[in-house]
Amino acid sequence: MTECVECGADIALHDDLEVGEIVDCTTCGAELEVVDTAPPVLERAPELEEDWGE
Amino acid sequence: MQVGLLYSRIRKDEKLLLSELRDRDHEVEKIDVRKQTFDISGAPDSFADLDIVIDRCLATSRSLYATKFFEAYDIPIINSNETADICADKVKNSLALEAAGVPTPETTVAFTKDSALEAIEKFGYPCVLKPVVGSWGRLMAKIDSRDAAEAILEHKATLGHYEHKVFYVQEFVEKPGRDIRVLAIDGEPVAAMARSSDHWLTNAAKGAETDVFELDEEAKALVEDASDAVGGGLLGVDLMETGDSYTVHEVNHTVEFKALDSAVETDVAGTVVDWIERKAVAASDAELEVTV
Incomplete structure (x- = not known):
């Protein structure tokens, strides 16, 4: 369990968390990036950029 | 083997690959493209033991x-x-398909509003205007009238951005409410799915149903x-049905x-990693031959 950096709500994280993964805050909808896993640290995820894609 | 995974975000796709690679006891070096720097004079020490790297960058320019x-x-x-x-550029993509004799929608490129409008009028309505770089159905326009064309x-x-001044105009293909995504490795299909939607855009990212x-x-x-x-390579080939x-x-x-992984029974990540292992072995063998 960690805290949303945007709204402060608790966020439940799954076990196989990866650095670089994006998790959504179910309370405020913010996209958060996992920047560390031990312990979990979240930051606001970067905005979608124009040339992103597959 | 030691596998580098170059990434911007770890999506479910990357997690599937990471999990499969680690289950097979491969050592995985995650490379965050936002933090990595690249010197023209040589590779950083952290790359020294990499047998192969998988590019999973979200940003086309960085990729x-x-x-x-x-x-x-090397x-x-x-x-x-x-x-x-x-693949990153729709113009180059279309030219490559056309040159290879692969059926692809009729496409015209123009560099000014006037010549683009001329191209659009020649196609008739509806036709499609696409950005030359982009994905997930973003900024795609189905143009139904001259008024809409002029406004867009x-x-x-x-x-x-200057790339939007390269006008990529394409015929509108009347598909049966779906298109087909094929995941292929060096031309061999791994699995395929139909992406269906009531909307003219049938990208999975736009919420199309998959089967x-x-x-x-x-x-x-x-x-x-x-x-x-x-x-060649690990590719997503998109097809539309044209009737016959x-x-x-x-x-x-x-x-x-x-x-695709959710829609089909095939072990997609497993099949892809099988192929990555073969590619790494082939690259290593080729290097040995050169050394000898």
Whole structure:
């Protein structure tokens, strides 16, 4: 369990968390990036950029 | 083997690959493209033991330069810079498919509003205007009238990045409410799905429903030809049904496969990693031959 950096709500994280993964805050909808896993640290995820894609 | 995974975000696709690689006891080096720097004089020490790198960058611009650097460092990269360069740009993509004789929608490129409008009027309505770089159905316009064409062209010319002043105009293909995404490795299909929607855009990212699709021999041959046309690799080949045949509208080089993985029974990540292992072994053998 960690805290949303945007709204402060608790966020439940799954076990196989990866650095670089994006998790959504179910309370405020913010996209958060996992920047560390031990312990979990979240930051606001970067905005979608124009040339992103597959 | 030691596998580098070049990434911007770890999506479900990357997690599937990471999990499969680690289950097979491969050592995985995650390389965050936002933090990594690339010197022209040589590879950083952290790359010294990499047997192969998988490019999973979200940002096209970074993918194009990073693949160029890995090739300069003689580190095998999936996909190659050549493939990335062709697939990242819809103009190059269309030219490659056309040159290879792969059926692809009629397309005209124009560089000014006036010439683009002329091209649009020649296609008739509806037709489609696409950005030359982009994905997930973003900024695609189905143009139903001259009024709409004038407005969209004006917006693109005034508000857009310079790439939006390259007007990529394409025929509107009347597809049966779905298109087909094929994941292929060097032209061999791994699995395919139909993406269905009431909307004219049927990208999974736009919420299209997905279901397994059985490829016939013609579609398999087109996938192989389309893959060859862009230099091969791990690709997402997109086809539309035209009634009695298919047309290939796009080949994607950092293909997402989570929707496909959910839609089909095939072990997609497992099959992809099988192929990555073969590529790494082949690259290592080739290097040994050169050394000897």
